[in-house]
Amino acid sequence: MDEVGEDSRSEADRVSGGERIGRAAYDLFSRYGVRAVGVDAVVARAGAAKMTLYRNFPSKDDLILDFLSRRERSWTEQWLVHESRQRGHLPQDQLLALFDLFGEWFARPDFEGCVFLTTMMEINDPGDTVFQAAVGHLRRIRDYLRELAEEAGVPDPLLLARQWHILMKGSIMAAHEGDREAAAAAREMGVMLLRAHGLPASGPAGSP
Template sequence: MPRPSEPTRERIIQAASALFYNEGIRRVSVDEVAAKAGLTKRTLYYHFRSKDDLVAAYLAARDQPNLAVFRKWFDETEGGVPVKIEAIFRNLARSARHPKWKGCGFLRTSAELANMPGHPAIRIGAAHKKKFEDWLRATFAAEGIADPLQLARQILLLLDGSFAVVLLHRDASYMETAGEAARSLIEMALVGRRGRRC
């Protein structure tokens, strides 16, 4: 239960985050979120006009923390860029082995809202994935890789594909395999870079 001293909006977002991630956005009612936050539904609607706004706030609250964790894993890993990117997958695999792991909140939400492409949460999820792609592109460009955008998209596809397959099979080794593939792609791109300099 959130502490009463926390700002009300943050209490609501924390409650929604726990419920939406664990149960899915369609299965969780506004009443349940209000109850978990220790508030009335009227108070919740004072801060959020609709459940759609609350879902968008839930994803927006995950955006920067998720990106920061990826960068932290990257920065803390010894070695070159291929090993550092593989470490992101390895750390995600470790997370996926936790019994409460439910996959990527952005992808799960987009699947639940697939018939609502204009939903604000879809836009937030797309922007989140684009930020990760842009960070990868900038990282690869700094290494002198010829087509950093193409490589960034390949890595992003491996990442999101591994989220889906691990969730389906409940086998985190698929994420580790995807990380090995990502490392190989980056190593090949770096070899190509050296070849162009000869």
């Protein structure tokens, strides 16, 4: 009866049910990883029927892909890119601002790490669709770094983007180990890296 009643709901209600499920999955996957969380836990958190889940997400992989897309919008685009652009005037300042943001992020009690990295490691199959999606989301972060490097006029923007991305990922993993000063250390290394590429760069945040 519940499923029949749900089928008779308006399209708006069905979309709302799918959104609730997407948000519930986002919260659970962010905290516990994509492997540890099953669809039963997602529908329970969403307060929705399992049929609603499968109507909107035919497989768990579809739910994970939606989770990664939501993360790119909220974390990469709305937070990382937007805030770094706001915090620096020059491209090199915006690159360094990424580590200032990371320092604030690492200090949060709900620091959950990079879900693109953790999802990739959990799947651990380069041929898997979800694995490739996580790699793609990471690549788009690197594309942003390359964009900043190009704006700064460095001779090899791709090289700087790759190096900077390694610093970012390394600092996240160090923070996972419990080193909440990892962002400051990565920023210092970033200053040296910028200078190696011929760019003037400031030292610690707030210093000349």
